[in-house]
Amino acid sequence: MDDGDRQPANTLVSRQASNDQGFGRGRLAQRYLNLLEASLTGMLFEDAPCDYWSGDKFDANTRLLGRDWPSLSFTMIGGVRMRNLRYACETVVLDGVDGDFIETGVWRGGACILMKGILEAYGDATRRVFVADSFAGLPPPDVENFPADAGDLHHTRAQLRVSRGDVEDNFRRFGLLDNRVVFLEGWFKDTLPDAPIDQLAVLRLDGDMYESTIQALDALYHKVSYGGFLIVDDYFLPACAKAVDDFRERYGITSPILPIDYWGSYWRVDHKPIR
Secondary structure (H helix, E strand, O other): OOHHHHHHHHHHHHHHHHHHOOOOOOHHHHHHHHHHHHHHHOOOOOOOEOOOOOOOOOOHHHHHOOOOOEOOOOOOOHHHHHHHHHHHHHHHHHHOOOOEEEEEOOOOOHHHHHHHHHHHHOOOOOOOEEEEEOOOOOOOOOOOOOHHHOOOOHHHOHHHOOOHHHHHHHHHHOOOOOOOEEEEEOOHHHHOOOOOOOOEEEEEEOOOOHHHHHHHHHHHHHHEEEEEEEEEOOOOOHHHHHHHHHHHHHHOOOOOOEEOOOOOEEEEOOOOOOO
16 A cells, blocks of 8 residues: 555544544543544554455554454444544534434444444433444345346355344443434334434445445435535445435435545535425
C-alpha cells in the first residue's frame, strides 16, 4: 500500500477530529468516545484479522481503512468510517435534528454500540438505537427480483453470521444495553417496513447487496429528518451502489454524495420528505 493510499484516510480523520472541540459534554466525554472508538475497532488492542486476504497480523492502516475482518473487534468498518459515524451522530445531537439512530446490517454491533455511547456521552435520554440484522448472515441472491446480486457470495461467509445473543452481550460489555436499544431481528423485507420508527436522524446502511440496500432505503429513507444523515458503508460494491443510485434517481434526490474513504459514502438530507 503506497503513501497515496494513506493520506486521504488520515486527512479525513484529522479533519473530522478537529470538530471534536466543542462537541460532547466536555473533555471527559470526548476522551470516553475516543477510547470507545479505539476499543470497538481494535485499534486499541490490535487483534489479528480473520479474513483470507489480510494476512495473519494486525496492520494499523488496513484497520483504519476497514479493509480487514477483525478476529476479536466489534466492527469491521475501520477507524475512518467509525469517525464519520461519530461525526454524523454528534452533529444531529448538537443541531437538534429529531429522530433515532439505526444501522441495517450490524455484524458484531460495534457501530450501534458507538451510537449508544454517543447518546450516553451527551446525556440524550430520548433517542433510541435500532439494531437491524438477520443475525444469521446475508441472504442468498434473489436473482429473479434483484439481478444485480447475481454471483454474490456473502451468504457463504461464516464470519458474517453473528447471533443476536452475541451482539447483546457486546452491548453489555460496554454497559450500554438498555430499553433504548431496540433489536429488529429478521430479513429486512420482513422487519423494516413495519418497524416502530417515527423519525430517524441517522440511517446507516451496511447490507452489502442490492436487495438489502434497496429494501432498507424503501422502508426507512422517508423517515430521515431534514438535516439527518444517510450513510452507505458499501458504496464501493457495484450492487450496493446501483441500489443507491437507482433509489436516488427514482425520487430525484440530488444531495451530494460525499466519500468517507475508499469504501463508504454519505450525504446529509437537504430536501423535503420523498413521500
